[in-house]
Amino acid sequence: MELAELTRRRERQAPQPGEPRRGSPRDGWLPARYRAKAVTFGLVAPSVLVYTVMTVVPVGVAIYLSLTDWNGFSDAVFIGFENYLHLFDDPSSTSAWYVTAVVAGAGTVLMIGGGMVYALLLKERSRTNSFFRTLAYYPHVISALILGFLWAAILGTNGAVNSTLQHLGIGPVGFLFEENLALVSLIGVIVWAGFGFNVVLFVAALQTVPAELLEAAAIDGASRRQTNLRVVIPMISPVVTVATVLNLVGLIKTYDLVVSLTNGGPAGATQTYSFLILARSFEGTKVGYANAQAVFLMVVCAVLALLVTAARNRQDRATTS
């Protein structure tokens, strides 16, 4: 819109000496009034095309397939909303939703909280702080699958931690074989692997907080804790909102770490909804049903993202009014 406006403004300017008159028929094969639209369309079209091909079409196909009994091999037969109804009587779904909710809820809180604390501690520019920021971000650049295998080798029954404990005469701790502890281990690894991303976001945001505000708070006698809670964090709240939405949606879709760390076990205790879709429904050639699960998951993600954003906006309005 802005670009089109700029283009229109330029067209309204008078031609410079020696510059041919704009808008004359010999200028091009399009009349002047369509030229700006053509430019706008030309610039936007590639992005729209890529977005359509890579996102809109697959989502459309997924929605269509979710209404069929397709097993990935045979012809897809339209069965209406049967797959969606099955979502609510499938016993596997209930436990998977519980695990997903715990992972997403606890994971988001810990990643946001941990990332914020870490960023506040390391917000000043120094070599030491840069080193620790890099250290926090480092797991984020490694494949989650590899991280899962790595932590399985550390936390498994014969892993590094339990082997050390056994040398000390302590029996194996059920990091990966006791239901609750396995879920805690999974969340711990997820937080460790992902909170560095939040650190980077928050450090960048913290550096945009005006120094005048911090000075004013200091003059008013605010402690460091009060300054952080009452001045700094509210100032970067839009970034916190974005990070919350990204973390929440990302964690609802947790799959790769589950595969490599626990494979959904023990007894399905770490089986997330995405794992259920990919490792159970899709592997079990229930492709139509898997698509219904995926569409449902997409809707849940969208609703949650909207709710978080709406809550943030409401709070912002309340603060400014």
Added chain:
Amino acid sequence: MGTQLRRACAAAVAVTTVVAAATACGGEDTAQAGVTTLRIIVNISPNLTEQYWKGLFAKYEQSHPKVKVNLELTGTISATAKLTQDLAAGDPPDIAQQITPTKENAGLFADLSGQAWTGQTPLADQYAVDGKRYLVGVGQQIQSLVFYNKSAFAKAGLDASTIRTLDQFQDAMAKLKGAGYTPLQTSGQWVPGAQFSLIADSGVLTADPDWTVKRKQGKVSFATGDYLKYFQRYRSWIDQGYLDKSALGLTYADGQTAFLDGKSAMYIMGSFFVPAADAAKKSDEIGVFSMPTDGAYPSGQFGNIANPYVVVNASKNKAAAIDFVKWLVTDPAAIESQLAADGNLRKGFTYPMSSLGAQVQKILEEAPSVLVKSGERQPVEGYPAELNTQVQKLYTGATAEQVAAGLDKWWNSQS
């Protein structure tokens, strides 16, 4: 701007033309060379490694210089899921290993019934769909086997040949525990469900081979039938410490290694365990007997076709693909190589076997039947994974009744 737009369009067309021409020329080069490229997806396992498959295919390429065989890896998903993805993408491979055709999807695979050589392949008719052979295999695996550590048995004063019933098996575990061993090795991942299946199926399916058919019809259930007794017995083994709860934190490979290292006394697994024992040079220290049951002994061996292959109907090189599959399942050298690699068996074929392999072969020869879960006797999709989840719940506190009821509830929700 109009000129710029025209230039941009012209450039795009030029680039597209050049790329298209280059692609076309590439294809022509291959065609001119007369080389047919076959794509195959296989399951990679500790025995059948990527290196093994490539070596096997290289032998075919040597004897068939006009054919190149490309192995396509499936990553973290199964061969079935990979084929599903490839079909959905409109780019299926020519051949797939480890996929069992069903009534619903048989049309996707080439009907090999007209090929006379398929009649010589093992279990060809058991896996036929509506009388048509879509699947051919190299050999067969048997799975109702209990491998045991000879030293542990000697220390516990046990004679493996006298263990024929589940009560005797249970008594043996008590003695092994007393001798300081973990009686029965398990691990996490898919292993608990598979081991339970081997224990229970040996009894239930020998007594009634059509139990699964009846379960589909709703005439029997897990909670009211013989499976409940097996769940109860399995739970009691966990409670008595015959199965180690912490083993759920092990991978399949780690569990196998623990048994090979002598940390546990018995290991319920299929014949494909033999190559692992051979590779670890432990075969002579390990014995094997058929899974005890509450019924006749020896029971029928729960088994399946080994290294099964299908040719994809949409293959552009179907004739070459069928020739290649024929070689895989009829060429003596290829057969022996594949049998040896995965510890599989086939009547009329042999390969240098360890003492352990020879014992497994003897068990197969003495088995009254080989129970194959194919056709109508196949459980509903997803059953092995759900069974595994439910059996693991026995380790984490669920009762046998809860597990059996949970399995029934899940099964009913899938119908």
